[in-house]
Amino acid sequence: MSSSPTMLYGGKAGKRVTVRDISAAKERGERWPMVTAYDAMTARVFDEAGIPVMLVGDSAAMVVYGYDSTLPVSVDDLIPLTAAVVRGSSRAMVVADLPFGSYQSSPQQALESAARFMKEAGAHAVKLEGGRRVLPQVEALVSAGIPVMGHLGLTPQSVNVFGGYRVQGRGQSGDELMADAKALEHAGAFAVVLECVPTELAERVTSALSVPTIGIGAGPACDAQVLVWQDLMGLTPQPAKFVKKYFDLATEMDHAVRAFADEVVSGAFPTPEHSYR
Ligand SMILES: Nc1nc(=O)c2c([nH]1)NC[C@@H]1CN(c3ccc(C(=O)N[C@@H](CCC(=O)O)C(=O)O)cc3)CN21
Ligand SMILES: CC(C)C(=O)C(=O)O
Ligand SMILES: [Mg+2]
Numbered sequence: 001m002s003s004s005p006t007m008l009y010g011g012k013a014g015k016r017v018t019v020r021d022i023s024a025a026k027e028r029g030e031r032w033p034m035v036t037a038y039d040a041m042t043a044r045v046f047d048e049a050g051i052p053v054m055l056v057g058d059s060a061a062m063v064v065y066g067y068d069s070t071l072p073v074s075v076d077d078l079i080p081l082t083a084a085v086v087r088g089s090s091r092a093m094v095v096a097d098l099p100f101g102s103y104q105s106s107p108q109q110a111l112e113s114a115a116r117f118m119k120e121a122g123a124h125a126v127k128l129e130g131g132r133r134v135l136p137q138v139e140a141l142v143s144a145g146i147p148v149m150g151h152l153g154l155t156p157q158s159v160n161v162f163g164g165y166r167v168q169g170r171g172q173s174g175d176e177l178m179a180d181a182k183a184l185e186h187a188g189a190f191a192v193v194l195e196c197v198p199t200e201l202a203e204r205v206t207s208a209l210s211v212p213t214i215g216i217g218a219g220p221a222c223d224a225q226v227l228v229w230q231d232l233m234g235l236t237p238q239p240a241k242f243v244k245k246y247f248d249l250a251t252e253m254d255h256a257v258r259a260f261a262d263e264v265v266s267g268a269f270p271t272p273e274h275s276y277r
Contacts, residue, residue, distance in 0.1 A: 008032045010050030016124065017052045017093040019147045019190045026212045026223055034214055034226040038064050038081045040088030042229060047089035054089060055127065055226060056082040058097040058157070063230045070156045071100045075113050082121035095149055096123035100157040103128050107140030114146050127193065129155035131180020135187050142188035150184035152177055153218065154196035165240070167217075169197040174204075181205045181213075193226065194218040196242065217242030 008017065008025040009032045025032055036057040037043040046054060060081055061073040075098075082096045096117035103110035110128065117123040125147035128134055141148045153168045162168070169177040177197065184192055191212045194202050199219025206213045206221050215222030217240060231239045233249040263269035 008052045011052065011091075016091060019093075019125070022053070022093070022190060022212060023210075026210065030223075032212075032224045034224055035232070036063075036226070036228045037085045037088075037094075040084040043085040043088030043092070043094075046229070047092050051092055053095060053224075054085055054092045055095045056085050056097060056123070057228065058099045059228050061099075063228060063236070069159055071159075073099045075099060075102050075116055079116060079121045082117055082123050086122040093124045094122070095125045095127050096121060098126050098128045103134070103137050107136045110134075110137035111140050111144055111146075114141050115144070118146060125149055125190070127151055129157050131177070132183045135183055138184060138187040138189055148187075148189045149214075150181070150189040150192040151195065152180050152184070152192060152197075153194050156195075165196070167196045167198065169201045174198070174201045177201060178205055178208065181209055185209050185211050191224070194222060196240075 008021055008030060011017070011021070032052055034053040034055055035046050035051055036059060037046055037054040038056060038060050043054060056078060058070040058073055058078065060078060061067045061070040064081065065073060065077065067073070078096065078099055082094065086094050098110065098113055098117075102113040114126045117126055126141065127149035128137060129151045131150070131152055138148050138150070154162070154165060156165065159165060178201070181192055189211060191214055192205075192209065193214045193216065194205060196217040199221065202213060202215055202218035203221035206223060212223035214224040214226050216226050227243060228236070230236050231243040232245065233247045234245045234251070235249045236243070239245070260269065
């Protein structure tokens with residue numbers, strides 16, 4: 001289906017998407033896309049394409065900073081990226097991912113970190129990982145007027161507990177995930193990311209919640225889908241099974257930079273067309 005001005009995806013420009021627009025989309029049964037963004041120029045492209053929500057993910061640790069997990073990045077690392085995404089967009093809601101160690105110790109710590117993303121970067125909402133174990137944090141943020149996105153299933157900040165990036169919520173643990181999802185909704189979360197969970201569980205959670213589920217490796221029943229932009233564009237060398245590659249950016253960039261390099265070496269670039277007199 002193509003977008004229309006009433007839809008969350010592709011809706012009217014100039015005015016930022018709000019949490020009310022997102023809950024209205026769930027009531028209409030409308031699916032919508034979310035992508036990550038980490039800089040102003042990519043944010044502008046996605047904003048102009050009508051992407052309603054952009055996530056400045058702590059996946060920046062891996063795709064921007066080159067670490068092999070999300071654990072090393074700090075609030076100080078992510079604030080400049082978040083500010084750039086806000087400056088590069090005019091319609092999308094910009095969600096800041098709270099990094100490992102910036103919210104776990106107390107509701108006070110969560111509020112201090114979230115407030116920095118709102119005040120210093122202009123973020124419109126924050127995301128944090130976990131269910132019942134972070135409920136006091138979710139409640140403190142919601143009480144302070146900060147929209148909170150939850151994240152359940154494969155929560156990458158717990159990779160060392162999981163022993164790798166593995167599907168979560170199979171068998172008995174599916175009931176635990178359902179309880180976490182309901183607890184997040186009850187605490188006031190406006191949406192919940194479900195990462196790497198079985199299709200059937202995501203379907204049950206999506207039906208049980210009145211706030212949208214955002215799937216990544218969680219099957220087709222979710223209200224929304226999110227991908228890391230470098231994954232969907234084909235820049236990531238070994239993407240997960242849940243990634244669909246919509247472009248081959250690595251190959252296209254390889255060809256372009258080799259063409260530039262060859263023309264520099266041969267003297268074919270620059271010509272008078274790209275020179276001054
Ligand atoms: N570029 C990128 N994309 C992501 O989606 C992403 C990040 N980075 N960094 C943070 C986390 C890590 N993520 C990952 C990373 C690997 C798998 C993965 O390889 N999963 C296995 C599933 C194994 C199983 O069956 O349990 C796979 O083969 O897809 C999943 C999620 C998702 N997030
Ligand atoms: C993949 C999404 C959900 C995320 O948390 C991130 O990019 O950090
Ligand atoms: Mg994340």
